[in-house]
Amino acid sequence: MVEAGDIRRERFLREPVVKSKGGLKHWIDALADWLEERFEARSKDVYVVNGGLSVSGLQHVGRLRGEVVIPEVVRRILESRGLQVRQYLTLYTQDAWKGKEGQRRAFPDPESAKKYTGWPLVRVPDPKGGPSSWIDRFWADFGPYIKDFTDGKVEVVTTTDMYRGKLLEFVKLSVARREEIRQIVNKYRGRKPYPPSWIPFEPRCQNCSRIDATEALEVDFENKRMRYRCRSCGHEGWAPLWDGKLNWRIEWVGVWWALGVDFEPYGKDHATPGGSRDSANELAVKVYGIMPPEGLPYEWVSLKVRSGESDMSSSDFIGFTPREWLEVAHPEVLRFLILRTPPMRKLSLGLHEIPLYYDQYYRAERVYYRVESTGRREEDILLSRSYELSYTRGKPPGTMPAQPPYTHIAILAQILPEELWESEAPRRLQRSGHLPEEPSDFDLERVR
């Protein structure tokens, strides 16, 4: 059941502009109001917002939405109100590589890649045979660009590192209180309850490397190791306590516990009442005595192609990456599209529609500078505020930047050799009247 005070009842999840604290506000300002009130009850010196990703394959732009951009904008709004906030992005690098068809196809010989099934992501090799790893290969299209889509103050942490550090203590705690954990988890598991002997930790098999097939049998705290039996290869032995992972519901709480998380959005699949987020919340309160973070359910981002659309998916390799977006468009335009869409509304994106997105962005810009109005107050608030918050550094300039049409720049980019771009492109745009005679830095930014 969804109780009073639960965010799942809030109108700003689906309505772009709502009444909050007296006035009509953009949904993300209403969310910030909602959070500020709850943060006050926590009364901390520094609040923590967090996002989470598992690098299971293509790191598409959909993952920027709920795990990076929304928390970043919320953080900056709260900071502007005088709160101190830290932002993390947690990579679940100990998760098992599932060996889905799309993942196997990333290897030149998909059949032989089956041998990595069940391995922790962090140990799976680079599918292209390079010196890096699976994670390095796919993170390269996402991680280095987070700073372009944000103010650059997002700290990336991995569960692999955490198990060697702060989570080690949490693992011990979880093993000690496993009976309480089991009773709570079993309430949510329904038909497949864990038996009384269950230990909520999955060591990595030291023989076949699977992390999804072992059964923990015995814990030796003194030597920080765990005895296990592998259901896949039959091996029985000891694994170090850092070389494995907690059952995922408990790991989720472990990350909150280790980082002190106060706000963390979650994909809509976790949002069902009685679903996984509720179970993690109950564990946090009853077993570990911590206040679970405030949440925010969000809808998926789908990939629009000319023939239709489908949900972006990491392990199915559907979507495009932040790197690909930056090759053809400014990060502010993507931020604008994310901000214009309430979190529980679907966002559909296609690279072929970028000229259209620029038209929409420029229109919002004109509304912001009061050169134009949509004629509807709520729509003006939505566009103007989404535009304002699209800036990754600071605020929009005092005067409206030039609006060179995207298609015009795209054509120029095809004609001009790359080495002439910086000197020649602004000149051509001045001649065609798309840039002023004395362009500002903001004007020139449009041509980059």
Ligand SMILES: [Zn+2]
């Ligand atoms: Zn094994």
